[in-house]
Amino acid sequence: MPVMTPIAIDEHSKEEKSAIQKDTLAVLALGDSLTRGTGDSTGKGYVGHLIDDLRQGSDQNVSIHNLAINGQRSDQLAQQIQQADVQRTIQGADLIVLTIGGNDLFRRGETLLNFDMNAIDGYREAYIQNLNFILSEIRKHNNEATIFYLGLYNPFINLGDSETTSKVIREWNYESAEALALYDHTVFVPTFDLFQLNVNQYLYSDQFHPNSEGYRIMADRLTSLLTNAR
Template sequence: MSKRIITIIVLICTATTLLWAIGLIVTIQDQFFYEASSIKQPKTTTSNIQKNNGLSIAALGDSLTRGTGDETGKGYVGYVVDELKKRTNQPVQFINLSIKGQRSPQLINQLKQKEVQRQLKEADIILMTIGGNDLFRGGETLRDLSHTQIEKEKKEFVEQLHTIFRLIRTANSNAPVFYVALYNPFNDLDNGKETSAVVRSWNYAASEVAAQYKSIICVPTYDLFELQVNDYLYTDKFHPNKEGYKRIGERVASLITLTKGEK
């Protein structure tokens, strides 16, 4: 085989490897602990129903509310909408304001935007996830389970969660808010007991915050993933898959009570 042919083969292999590596990096960045690069208004997802006509849902938060990992694109919000459509003759519209990778300080900034406040004001129901990126910090929590550090970050998160709930209540004083609590995607790893204890502690703290506000419900999800966790996770082993989101959506929908005028 001539040196020229060998050189061409080497160049092709190198280029293929480089393209594969770039694709892998992009996939991980988009699907696994994606960092929010902006707090600007994201593209929203709504039904084609006119506003103020039917049941209106606003969704806030991070990639879990965005539905990352669900190949159908519905996420738990979509399953909530499906369940509510079965229980009402009115049209159901929703707007998804969530941003992948968002942490609580970024959500606070987003909630201060006038357009977001307007959308929340018109909502009959508000759905929200936040805290997973604050806690897991791009996977750093798995490498550093320092009690002191985690308690410090939990304290900060609690303070930020208070601010989030106050801002929501300022925009809309009546709509029930369903805050979806954390599950532990890592409970089958060697340090699963430790990470599970941390998640339960954060969930308890969040539920105590929610209890201080009118009609803000902390929705538990830890138990939905505690057994056979990998059956309900996407290939990134962090976000839920279709079945995982379906379980969350059904849990949230089961807690929503429609008033006589909404049926």
Template sequence: MKRYLWPLFLIVSLILTAVFGYGFASAYNDVVNPPKRAVLTPTKEELVKKGGTYVALGDSLTRGVGASNGNSYAAIVGRKLVKKDRVERFQNLAVSGARTEDLLKQLKQKEVRRTLSQAKVISVTIGGNDLFNRGEGVANFNAKKTAATIATAQTNLAKTFKILRKENPDAVIFYVGLYNPFRASENGQAFDAIVQEWNAKSRTLGLKYDIEIIDTFNLVRDVKRDLSSDQFHPNDSTYEDIANAAILAVEKRF
């Protein structure tokens, strides 16, 4: 019986040696030449979120002229959006007295375009200085001249909308329409129809470029009640009303 144990022991030893040798060789090969699947496995990283800024463009309405505390509708919207965690910060690039051609010049600046391309929310107020020309357009009303002014300014507004949407296809963009601050003046009533025509054309452009249009025409009915002491810019209450209308428009986009 013992003579059979020795050959069996020898065979088992050879098998174990072979298995051990194969395992050692495989382990050594994995160290020297690691498997491709281990090298190529990607790590999961959270993508950097685009935007986080509310950028306001335009004229004195965006700057907040007329407000007792300097808070424009844009400043109010900015605070509310930050509080709701919709954006991280607010940047006001508006220039008091700006007209549509001035805004177009501003939009040619590389830094401005870069800022807009990274924005999450963008707002615009423009056109009032074109149309009213500090009241001269109303005091010296000329239908033909006013029509030409509207045509030029609307062309500029269309270019503005196109640039904004091109620079940022994803941002929530809204435009604050015009109201008539000269309703109580001699030719003021005639401007009701002109302002409404402006807003109607702006809404058409808004549909084309996916831009929300905020209607302010009905927010200014009584110039003494709804406007500041200069009877041109909104007072605190009207700025708040414009901001609330804007927030409703923005919120439905999130």
């Protein structure tokens, strides 16, 4: 009977594959039109600038999955992250960036036209519940990826009653930050101050979304916090 030669397992090959996987930083972007980059004439948005910064600042490969949807509210994102393909992407992410809540609050300008604090309080309560669900679902599928949540700015700060609208947005941001604090490896990224003094300089022609300069300063803020966190 011929002697069967054992098949050698190429352990070196496995190690090389593992090293390749670890050498790639997988970035997942979730949320609304701010994460899509709406209003940026360069097409980059803050996510594109962030990816450029990451690639320039490291020899590590960077991959990006941008699953943000224009106009998305927190309840819609809560549904999106329950999709099997999105959950698989969450599992493979090393870094998650997120914007959500602006459409819950502003509702295409209706909130300012029909200003009702009771209604706003209701919007915020529902949003916080959704945000907690979103964060818990992400953590269910990925315990290690750092989540960077970019807070809201006030695009209407030069309009009438800006003190009231700014107060509402600051309270919204505060409760968002408090929700994030309940979960490990999460970072609240403030943007309110970036737009506060020169809002018109950083807004697109729709006077709501950032322009290319606005997205650039958002990315700079995010990159600085990411550098400190790594």
